[in-house]
Amino acid sequence: VAKPRFVLEDGALRLVPLPFRERAEFVEAVASGKVVHVLREHEYWDDAAPPAWPGWSACARLFMPQRAYRARRIAPLWLDEGEPFQVTLALVARFRALAREQGARDAVVLVFPSRNEVDAILGGQEMYWSALLADFARRDAPYLDLSPALLAEARAHGTGHVFGIGHLSPAGNAVVARAGHAWLGRLRTLVFLAFYQHPDVLRAL
Numbered sequence: 001v002a003k004p005r006f007v008l009e010d011g012a013l014r015l016v017p018l019p020f021r022e023r024a025e026f027v028e029a030v031a032s033g034k035v036v037h038v039l040r041e042h043e044y045w046d047d048a049a050p051p052a053w054p055g056w057s058a059c060a061r062l063f064m065p066q067r068a069y070r071a072r073r074i075a076p077l078w079l080d081e082g083e084p085f086q087v088t089l090a091l092v093a094r095f096r097a098l099a100r101e102q103g104a105r106d107a108v109v110l111v112f113p114s115r116n117e118v119d120a121i122l123g124g125q126e127m128y129w130s131a132l133l134a135d136f137a138r139r140d141a142p143y144l145d146l147s148p149a150l151l152a153e154a155r156a157h158g159t160g161h162v163f164g165i166g167h168l169s170p171a172g173n174a175v176v177a178r179a180g181h182a183w184l185g186r187l188r189t190l191v192f193l194a195f196y197q198h199p200d201v202l203r204a205l
Helices: 023-032 035-040 058-071 074-079 083-101 115-122 130-139 147-157 170-197 199-204
Strands: 005-009 012-016 109-111 143-145
Touching (some): 005 083, 083 130, 130 143, 143 170
8 A cells, every 4th residue: 555665864775664554554544534644754745735625626636636646757856866866776776786695696777668758759858767877877787778679669660569558568578578688698798708808707797
């Protein structure tokens, strides 16, 4: 009923405990009317409590959620590199460190644009996650941005060919598979060249 949340304190991640441990606690919070107050703690968007009058208007009840969703668009959050952006980077860095601690060579981040994002880019908008990729490059963190491959397919065959209802279509998944296979092929080549020039490098991986 509520997802785990993290906040940054002095540059370190802190887990915000789930407010409801069981379904019954959530039901009780809804029944008592305190659910919004509980979920607002540590919420990035500190909206005022909604007024009571929309309860009498079906049109208002349809309009207000759309207004709230527009205010929560992802692009502005990433473009200003504020708290949500910094928390995301910290989560990725911690996951990468944990993967290495558990014996993995590294953790690769896959970047999947949504159908709406692909449509927006085809319409001339910029990729708002460019700052994220630049940060990965600075950290020498491996990533695969699937945007170029999906955009090329969408330009050739249409967005509806690449995406189904909410998810990638079989054709879109095939694009992802080919892009992943090509990326792994380049990685194998790099590892081989590193081993050829410096055999100790491969032993350290």
